[in-house]
Amino acid sequence: MPEFRTGASAHAKSVARQPTTLALLAVLPPFVVAVYGAAMTAFPDTVFLRGSAATYGRVGGALFATAFLSGLVGLFGTVSAARADRYLSFSGFSSVVLFGTRVLVSVGVAGVAAAVSLLAVVAAGTEVASLPAAYAVLVLAGVLYGLLGVVVGALLPRELEGSLVLVFLADVDSFLSGDVIPVNTDLVELLPLHAPHALFAAAVRDGSLAGGPVGRALAYLAVLFVAAGVAYAAATGGWSA
């Protein structure tokens, strides 16, 4: 347990001492939520039978901002610290614990990004039926992308290229995973935000979280957790207990 505490504290400090990350966490969600909402007002509200066009845009913006920022921290953590993690593991630190601390920190980052994003949605004038449910779904979306960032960082260990992959994926994902534009392919259902988008929209609209998307989102989380574990082990030289 002291090892876990020390590792989590070290990783959290590494994130908190990165001014760019803090600035993005403060600025990006309100900006994206406002811009997505404003952009969608170009469409008539009648298209969005279960809500306004602006709300639909803000929902997508909040999901994008939370997912992208969490993914970015997962990516940078893997790329910049893989060699240090490997050296620390060599020195005797359990790589299983090290991975656990990285997941814990990514949950924390997702929590902060989700809080700022949700605040931006509310501040923009959208009525949220259940704040706790909406927050929980945004955190889930952030954790999914945090783990995805670890996978991308292991497969493509360069910060610029990895960031481009994440921003493209999160943008397309947050847009296509909604149900306004009928996309004639099942591939859309494989996007990480497909289930969280449905859940977040429902939490904002009527405060409910029930239904198939919960199971699909949790299944996606389990798959990405395993994938991130495998990717992390590949990037840092394997597991040590």
Place this chain on the structure above:
Amino acid sequence: MPNVSKQRGNRDSDSDGDVVLRADGVEKTYSSPLPWEPDVEVLTGASLELRAGEVVGIVGENGSGKSTLMESLVGALDPDAGTVERPGDVGWCPQDDRLYDRLTVDETFRLFGQAHDMAPDEIEAAADRLTERLDFARFRDRRVDRLSGGNRRKLTLAVSLMHDPEVLLLDEPYTGFDWETYLAFWDLAADLAERGTAVAVISHLVSERDRFDRILELRDGRLEATDDA
């Protein structure tokens, strides 16, 4: 160097009991997943025995595989063939600094001390001792990314030996050191050897050959003794 004559005397009475690291027939080839990239054969049967209390230099041309050899010796890299036996604790100072940029010097000591399973007071004592000895105590509150290259190197060296390992493998440890710290490093290496630590150092400098008990040259993937030390 105070340890040279003593260690040369010890070497005459070497026995298996003194061996703290033994590598036999280590081979390593780097293969690319791309079929048009050629394989690079680096180690072709490198063998080595390190004994308690000796200071050994490992030399070789650029690209001869010294760092690959060291990573194989410490266990950071799996060789394709051959064996490496490490009966005791190993300390390793890699060629490049593998530290967390946004942690301070003291936080780095605490993290690596925890990895070495040291108690908090032992970590504090080791940090006090090594930062004084290597002359960077005044930077203990400074973040790693705000240290000079030489001080980062000192920190890497310090965390590699803070747990008093029986074998210390150092890959060009003094790159960026000023002259005083360079001398302090060799005094420290001598003290460690006197206490029984085996120290192997990858070196490029001809001028330091008299600091080693033995010098091994890595050539064509194998280690050969030289007559220089």
